[in-house]
Amino acid sequence: MSRTMTRMDKPQGFSRRTLLQATGALVVSVGAPMTSTSVRAAESGAATATKPPLTPDQLSSYIAVNADGTVSAFSGKMDMGQGLSVAFRQMVAEELDVPVDRVKLFIGDTDTSVNQGGASGSTGVQNGGKQMRAASAEARRVLVGMAADKLGVPADRLTVKDGVVSTANDANNKVSYGALIGGRFFNVHLDWNGQMGNPLYAPGKAKPKDPKTYTIVGQPVPRDDIAPKVFAQADFCTDIKVPGMVHGRVIRPAVAGAVPVQVDEASIKAIPTARVVWDNGFLGVVADKEWDAIKAAKELKVEWSKPAPPFPNQAALYDHIRQAPVRKRELEGRQAGNVDDAFKNAARVIEAEYEWPFQSHSSMGPACALVEVKDGRATCWSGTQKAHYVREGVAAMLGVTADKVRVIWTTGPGSYGRNDADDAAADAAVLAKAVGRPVRLQYMRDQGTGWDPKAPASIHRARAALDASNNVVAYDFLSKGFSRLDVNTNGSNPRDTLAGQNLGVALKSGDGFGVPGESYGFANKRAAWETIAPLLDRSSPLRSAHMRDPVGPQICFASESFMDELAAALNLDPVAFRLRYVRDPRDLAVIKAAAQKAGWQARVSPRRDQRGNNVSGRGIAYAQRGPTRVAVIAEVEVDRGSGRIRARKFTVAHDCGQIINPDGLHHAIENNVVQATSRTLWEEVKFDANNVTSVDWRTYPILDVTEAPEAVDIVTINHPEIAPSGAGEASSRPVPAAIANAVFDATGVRIRRAPFAPGYVKSALS
Numbered sequence: 001m002s003r004t005m006t007r008m009d010k011p012q013g014f015s016r017r018t019l020l021q022a023t024g025a026l027v028v029s030v031g032a033p034m035t036s037t038s039v040r041a042a043e044s045g046a047a048t049a050t051k052p053p054l055t056p057d058q059l060s061s062y063i064a065v066n067a068d069g070t071v072s073a074f075s076g077k078m079d080m081g082q083g084l085s086v087a088f089r090q091m092v093a094e095e096l097d098v099p100v101d102r103v104k105l106f107i108g109d110t111d112t113s114v115n116q117g118g119a120s121g122s123t124g125v126q127n128g129g130k131q132m133r134a135a136s137a138e139a140r141r142v143l144v145g146m147a148a149d150k151l152g153v154p155a156d157r158l159t160v161k162d163g164v165v166s167t168a169n170d171a172n173n174k175v176s177y178g179a180l181i182g183g184r185f186f187n188v189h190l191d192w193n194g195q196m197g198n199p200l201y202a203p204g205k206a207k208p209k210d211p212k213t214y215t216i217v218g219q220p221v222p223r224d225d226i227a228p229k230v231f232a233q234a235d236f237c238t239d240i241k242v243p244g245m246v247h248g249r250v251i252r253p254a255v256a257g258a259v260p261v262q263v264d265e266a267s268i269k270a271i272p273t274a275r276v277v278w279d280n281g282f283l284g285v286v287a288d289k290e291w292d293a294i295k296a297a298k299e300l301k302v303e304w305s306k307p308a309p310p311f312p313n314q315a316a317l318y319d320h321i322r323q324a325p326v327r328k329r330e331l332e333g334r335q336a337g338n339v340d341d342a343f344k345n346a347a348r349v350i351e352a353e354y355e356w357p358f359q360s361h362s363s364m365g366p367a368c369a370l371v372e373v374k375d376g377r378a379t380c381w382s383g384t385q386k387a388h389y390v391r392e393g394v395a396a397m398l399g400v401t402a403d404k405v406r407v408i409w410t411t412g413p414g415s416y417g418r419n420d421a422d423d424a425a426a427d428a429a430v431l432a433k434a435v436g437r438p439v440r441l442q443y444m445r446d447q448g449t450g451w452d453p454k455a456p457a458s459i460h461r462a463r464a465a466l467d468a469s470n471n472v473v474a475y476d477f478l479s480k481g482f483s484r485l486d487v488n489t490n491g492s493n494p495r496d497t498l499a500g501q502n503l504g505v506a507l508k509s510g511d512g513f514g515v516p517g518e519s520y521g522f523a524n525k526r527a528a529w530e531t532i533a534p535l536l537d538r539s540s541p542l543r544s545a546h547m548r549d550p551v552g553p554q555i556c557f558a559s560e561s562f563m564d565e566l567a568a569a570l571n572l573d574p575v576a577f578r579l580r581y582v583r584d585p586r587d588l589a590v591i592k593a594a595a596q597k598a599g600w601q602a603r604v605s606p607r608r609d610q611r612g613n614n615v616s617g618r619g620i621a622y623a624q625r626g627p628t629r630v631a632v633i634a635e636v637e638v639d640r641g642s643g644r645i646r647a648r649k650f651t652v653a654h655d656c657g658q659i660i661n662p663d664g665l666h667h668a669i670e671n672n673v674v675q676a677t678s679r680t681l682w683e684e685v686k687f688d689a690n691n692v693t694s695v696d697w698r699t700y701p702i703l704d705v706t707e708a709p710e711a712v713d714i715v716t717i718n719h720p721e722i723a724p725s726g727a728g729e730a731s732s733r734p735v736p737a738a739i740a741n742a743v744f745d746a747t748g749v750r751i752r753r754a755p756f757a758p759g760y761v762k763s764a765l766s
Contacts, residue, residue: 051185056114059188059204062135063092065143069163069178071096071103073136076116077128078108078385078409079225082671082728083664084124086223090660091129094216095136095208096143097160098177108387108409118386119415120489120546122625122726125660129724135190138204142188146180211658211720218718220663229411237383237410238368238442245370246273247290248431248441249297250498251283252451255690256541257307259502264301271296277434281502281539284427286435290442309536311689318355321459321481324532328483328511337524342474346465350569352562354462355753356481356554358685359455361547362700365413366448367424371431372438373398378405380429383412384421389490393422396494397429416675417546420452422491426499446695451498454685455547456482458513460558465524470570472581474524477516477559483531484551485510486544501539509534514551516559517624517733519584541692542685549729552625553676553736557754560621560737564605564744573602574620574741582622586629586655589717591622593653594631597715605741606748613640619741621734627725629655632673634738638746643762647677647739649711652731657722669731670712676735678703684755 052058064072073092079085089103096103106112116128140160147165148155157168166174190203202208211217228234253259259281268274273288274296285300287293312320343349370381371394378398384390387407395402412421420443428441443451458481465474486509487496494500495507515527535542567577575595582588594600598618607617615638622631635649650673659665682701686694694700740751749765 052187054112054114056192057190057203059135059138059142059186059190061114062132063139063186065139065177065181067178067181069098069102069176071098071163073103073105073132074113075105075107075128075132076110076113076118076388077124078119078387079124080119080385080415082124082668083223083661084119084128085225086221087125087660087664088129088132090216090219090221091125091133092136094214095133096140096163096177098163100216100221102163110388110391110405110407115388118384118389118490120385120417122628122728122730124726124728125724126626126726129660133208134203137202137206137208138188138190139186141204141206142186143177143180147175150175150180214720217658217660218662218720221661223664235410237370237381237412238365240370240381240410241440242370242372242438245372245438245440246286246288246435247293248284248286248428248439249293249444250427250441250447251285251297251300251302252447253304253691255304255307256309256311256692257536257539258304260302261305262303267301268296268299271299275435276300277431279430279434280504282430282499283502284431284441286431286437286439294444309690311535311542311687314686314688317357317457318459321457321532326480326530327533329528329530331526331528332515333517333527334519335526336522337474339474339476339524339526342524343463343465343476346474347468348466348470349463350466350566351461351463352565352750352752354460354558354561356458356460356557357683357754358457358542358544358687359547359679359683360449360685360694360700361416361419361452362449362683362702363413363415363419363452366443366445367412367420368440368442369421369424369428370438370440371425371428373432373436376400376404378429378432380405380407380425381410382407382421382425383410383415384425384491385415385417386422386490386492389492390422390425392492393426393490393494393497394429397426397499398433416548417550418453418487418489420448422496423452423498426491426494426497430499430503449700450692450695451541453487453543453545456484456486456513456544456551458482458551458554460555462558462562464562464566466570472522472566475520475522475526477527478530479513479515479528479551479555479558480530481513481532481551482534482544483509483511483513484544484546485512486534489546498539507537509537514555516555517552517626518559518582518622519587519624520563520581521583522581542687548675549625549732552623552729552733553679554754556621556623556733557680557736557740560623560734561740561750561752564619564737564741565750568605568744571604574605575600576602578620578622584624584629586717587622587624590629590631590653590655591620593715593717594620594622594633594651597653597713598633598635598651600633605745607745610746614638615640615746617742617744617746619738619743619745621737621741623730623733625726625730625733627657627722628727628730630731630734632731632734632738634735634742636739636742636746638743638761640747640765641762643758643760643765645681645739645743645756645758645761646707647681647709647742649713650709650735650738651713651715653715653717654727654731655717655719656725656727656730657719658724659716659718660724662716665716665727666714668727669714672729672732673712673735674703674708676732677709677739680736680739680754681707681756684757
């Protein structure tokens with residue numbers, strides 16, 4: 001459902017002041033440090049009502065208490081469907097002692113929030129939530145100090161309930177937050193001292209509450225964003241319209257790397273209002289009507305240059321990775337002992353290699369963005385994960401400073417890292433600058449899947465040295481592949497967007513990959529990664545960047561499959577093998593919890609008691625992702641005749657420290673499992689000598705509803721004493737290996753290449 005924004009409801013001049021005025025709510029300013037004198041000055045109106053600057057060191061940048069006692073909280077994070085909004089509201093409400101339904105969260109708007117890093121790396125609650133919690137605790141301290149002065153009672157003799165401060169032994173001697181505020185902004189300095197992500201650091205005088213006293217955090221509070229989406233009461237990015245808007249489309253070449261050398265604008269003269277925008281390698285069209293823009297993009301006659309993209313044959317992709325020169329090598333993780341000497345003296349060496357393809361975000365729909373330039377300022381509506389960074393990128397495209405650009409995060413079709421949303425914003429900015437009108441740009445399906453930044457293809461080599469007693473005495477792991485930072489994790493720089501690259505900006509491809517997250521206590525241990533150059537350095541459909549749990553699933557697929565191979569070689573039960581060598585107590589706890597929940601019966605893999613085409617098996621994998629620990633057990637069925645794998649049930653043990661909202665955590669885990677299963681069984685970017693050929697749901701199949709797991713059993717381990725860590729990605733990491741290990745258990749055949757599509761599996765089984 002679309003909604004046309006009129007000049008009355010379009011938030012062109014939206015600010016926190018206009019927001020609060022519109023709701024009849026005002027905010028107080030109290031100086032820091034808080035003293036009785038400054039409180040009396042604030043009450044008398046002498047303190048300024050001017051809003052302090054929107055900076056990370058101002059309490060007013062995070063919290064406002066309105067005249068009616070409701071609370072407005074402002075975050076630079078985004079809720080991409082993981083339930084972050086309700087978790088933040090719970091954390092704010094807990095610290096301020098107000099009901100959750102009296103907290104309103106405003107997220108992802110660069111005019112009302114500071115940059116908290118966007119929605120990235122499962123750092124929503126882990127970092128952003130900590131900041132909101134600390135700011136709320138400081139706001140409560142300040143308000144109780146004001147109440148102490150007003151009520152004539154020491155602060156330590158006051159209690160707060162539902163936003164009302166009262167004397168502990170006289171409930172009638174009270175004052176509400178709303179009455180205290182008086183209509184001004186907080187003006188309290190927060191000294192983060194570079195510790196914005198530190199869970200133990202208090203930027204003000206207040207320490208957050210002891211978790212033992214929590215009444216709101218840890219409870220299953222329902223999300224408030226689902227019903228408006230289901231009933232079409234909330235705008236998606238595709239729904240936003242502004243007066244005078246035109247529709248845009250970009251035109252991509254059939255051969256990657258080609259640029260326009262001649263454009264026949266007369267070929268679309270019959271399409272009303274259609275206009276061509278051509279600048280260097282950038283080519284797009286705009287029209288008053290969207291269908292006219294689509295027709296113009298299809299009918300425009302273009303002569304393209306004739307490059308020869310250096311793409312290998314699809315079948316030669318992994319050989320290319322093996323043979324390509326190493327651009328960067330780095331040791332990471334827990335190094336121990338002397339690996340080379342241990343292998344020289346080994347009684348036995350076991351080794352294996354694993355392969356992972358390019359994968360597309362394949363979001364539910366292609367990206368959309370709207371950019372309007374007016375009166376020297378620009379406004380961009382985008383489904384990006386990182387609004388503050390897109391602001392910088394749009395500013396660079398328009399040639400203005402970032403303070404002249406406002407980016408409003410608006411719900412998009414889903415985002416799992418650096419997808420095509422930031423590219424759409426950059427393309428829309430180029431078109432809006434060229435035509436002098438607001439431009440709504442939406443990609444077509446083939447562009448969204450074919451040209452989004454890809455999860456990098458890679459190979460992974462693992463070796464283990466055994467002594468004469470069959471003990472693992474050395475472990476050597478190496479990942480080699482395309483960088484996860486060929487283009488950056490956000491669109492803050494034109495060089496990291498297709499628009500910027502098409503316009504000819506200087507490039508700077510970054511290097512990054514990773515190593516397994518685990519705590520196996522082998523005496524000699526080495527883990528390293530190597531990156532290689534991109535296949536095409538500019539405007540490539542195979543440029544690589546972050547995708548959900550960047551490079552985590554492929555690394556864990558290799559490392560945890562290899563641990564299963566070691567267990568089988570040593571004639572050990574897979575769980576028993578892990579319990580023998582894993583050292584971290586929290587890691588051991590999730591492994592044991594998953595096994596107990598799944599009713600794991602100890603035995604060596606593979607099963608030897610099955611005949612016929614239909615066989616079943618179980619497999620386990622575990623991983624660390626930062627402070628979060630996850631173990632996954634997969635139960636699968638394999639049809640030997642067709643090669644089709646059905647992942648029927650998963651058991652997940654999850655430890656992310658303190659749990660804020662158990663319902664939200666369960667939903668995030670289920671979502672991770674389903675998407676990771678899709679990536680494991682189906683998803684692979686195909687390409688030929690000219691371009692990516694996986695451009696729709698037929699050529700880039702994903703898990704469909706008939707293949708979804710029948711059950712995802714979850715056991716969560718709550719540690720209120722440990723700061724909450726990420727849940728948006730961690731449980732996806734062990735899924736591919738758990739499925740691979742279950743397939744081995746069922747068939748006795750080790751699958752070392754993803755995806756486990758039927759044709760490949762059938763070939764491997766035969």
